[in-house]
Amino acid sequence: MLWLFGQLGPYKRQVTFAMLALIVGAMSWLVLGQGVKYVVDQGFVANNAQRLNQLVLVVIGIGLVGSFATYFRFYYMIWLGERVSADIRQNVYSHLLTLSPSFFAATRTGEVISRFTSDTTVLQSVVGMGLSMALRAIVTFIGSLILMMLTSHMLTLYVLIAVPVVLFPIRIFGAKVRVYARNSQDRVADVGAYIDESLHEIQTVQAYTHEQIDKQRFFSRIDGVMEAARKRIQFRALMIASIMGISLLAITLVAWLGAQLVLNSELTAGELTAFMFYAVMAGGSVATISEVIGEIQKAAGASERLMELLQTDSTVQTQAEPILISSKVRGELKLEQVSFYYPTVDETPVLTELNLSINAGERIALVGPSGAGKSTLFQLLLRFYDVQQGQITLDSLPIAQLDINQLRQQFALVSQESVIFACSVFDNIAYGRPNASKDDVIAAAKAARADEFVSEFSEGYETQLGERGVRLSGGQKQRIAIARAILADRPILLLDEATSALDAANEVKVKLALDELMKDKTTIIIAHRLSTVINADRIVVMDKGKIIAIGTHQELVQSNSLYRELAELQLIS
Incomplete structure (x- = not known):
């Protein structure tokens, strides 16, 4: 909860306004009791009708001050709840974009999205409503205890007459609130859909170093949510303020009617005073505090889940002082004794002591059965994962020592899907x-x-x-x-059989485009078709995480049984 309320730090001015409005509002309700006291002493007891009418106007004035203060308290506290929720969403999303695919392999995207929606909504409710209600209830309860002296029977019948009038602002402003609430929810749903898409395709986002652009697009959607929420908050604040103002006016009028009964000796001043203030305010404050405690407990759990995400470190990190690529990349790649296993699965090697040199501008085709490690090699080149043994170099520079964004900006990726x-x-x-x-x-x-x-x-x-x-x-x-x-x-192309989804006519067209694209570029192709590998400078045959043969198509057909078998099956796997 300290972390949650710490999010209010950048908004000290709004917090100050909200607290001032809260204090003014609470004090006005407490001062109201004193106003009632003077009404009783100087109006009822003194039997002074003119003074009584003057004091009734004073009480109404105090009530209006309280209503205005309630509007500002409600507006600023709800705004703070929305703003803190938006900030948390921005911070969590920005952090998630930096995490490696190993995190998303172990964490369900839907679970992450629920933290954006349900958890942040709980925090928004606590900051916007719960905190305000709790503070107001505490101030009111303490004040009620201090001022409470006597109790009396309540004039319930008179209060019930005011119920239809109280429903009027609910009907007028409530309709507006519903419209803007729907709009706000639609915008929140759009945010959720954007999160789901960008995180589902996190490898493409990171491969094209699109994090900053996605971050800005996400922020603009959050701003749209805030704009929709602002109008909803405004009408809701008006509705609450109107209800409280009308309720206060109704109670004041009921009290005035009761005063007439007192003047006629049908009621005592003590009974009227107790009805006006102490029983209602003290009981309501206790009920409010009890309700807020439950909300705070829910918020504590939500805060913990969100902090978990923010405290998760990426398994792939840029060094404190990375080597910067200062000249145009030639595209020379080298794998030296590379061994790797996926940390989220087990320690079964996916690649074992791999050695491979790829010259700048060379076309390399990777072939082999499913599970041979071809796609894993692409992920290691892009540093979605770090190798456990050996090293990979780009133009003789170890990629583990390069800035991640700079490294990935050297690759263009076309996936099979x-x-x-x-x-x-x-x-x-x-x-x-x-x-x-x-x-x-x-x-x-x-x-x-x-x-x-x-x-x-x-x-x-x-x-x-x-x-x-x-x-x-x-x-x-x-x-x-x-x-x-x-x-x-980009100087290096990673093609996971980029023509696999094309028919024969389109395949010819796209291959002409790819031939143009691959000129003067280092190209690594995961091949599933014989027509793809024939045009490669070299073919690398992989099986069970190892390189078992390297050569041209004709050489491998004659020297390697696995390749010959794959070729006979058109290399489809």
Whole structure:
């Protein structure tokens, strides 16, 4: 809870306003009891009707002050709850973008998202309502105890007459609150969907070093939530203030009616005073404190879950003083005695004492059965994981000593299962280079043979593709992903059989584009088709985490039985 309330630190001015409003509001209700006392002593007892009417106006004035103070207390406390919740979401999301895929392999994305939604909502409620209610109830309860002297029968019948009037602001402002609450929830749902997508595709986000851009897009959505929440808070504050003001006015009028009964000797002044103040305020304060204690207990658990996320360190870290790449990367890669196992599974080696040198501009094809370690090699090159033994170098520089962002900016990745985001065609292609012009994006799409189907869409490059690219076929998704890599124009290409989802006609077109793309670039291809490996400079045959043969297609057909078998099966695995 100290951590939670520590989040209020940057908003000292708003906290001060809220506390002042709280104190003024609570004191006005307590002073109201003194006003009642003077009404009794100087109006009832003295039988002075003129003085009585004057004091009734004073009491109404005190009540209005309390109502205004309640509005500001309610507004600022609810705003603080929303703001703290938004800050926590921003901090947690920014931190999650830095975590390695090993965290997401061990943690369900849905569980993480629930912490963004349900847990932060609990904290928002405690800061916005619970804290305010608790402080007000404590001040009121203490004041009630000090001022409480006598009790009396309550004039319940008179109070019930005011109920229909109290329902009026609920009907007027409540309708507005419902509209803005719906809008606010829709925006929160949009935030949740964005979180789910970006974290689900975290490898693509990190491979293209898109963390800062995703962070800014997420922040803009959070600002939209805050704007929707501001209007909802405003009308809710008006509703609460109006209800309290009308209630106070009603009680005051009931008291005035009771005063008439006192003047007529039908009630005693003590009975009226007790009804006006002590019994209601003391009992209500105790009930409020009891309710808030339960909310604080829920908030403590929610805070703990969120702190867990914030305190989780990435298993892949940039060194304090990383080696910076100062010149253009040639693309020479070398693996020396590399052994690796996934830390989230067990210590069974996925790669064992791997040695491989890849020259700058060379095309290497990786072939082998499923589980041979081909995809793992891609993940190690991008430093999604660190090796347990050996080292990988880029242009003779150990990648473990390079800045992670700089390292990943040397690679363009095209996965076998193309990643399409729920945005426009333009934004999907520009993901590879966010500052690219429209002409650059169109040129990349043409090179990937994607322009021919994009131009048929009614909205062209502004066409929204839907979640996971539901509006595209498998081949179209693949060509969008290839266009993204072409636009990125990075010195090293990692292609996980980039033509696997294409039919024969489209495959020929895209291969021409890939041939152009691969010129003067180091290219590593996970190959599943014979037509892919034939054009490689060298073929690396892998099995059970080891390299068992390296050579050209003709050499391996003659010298390696596993490769010969894979070739006969068209290398499909």
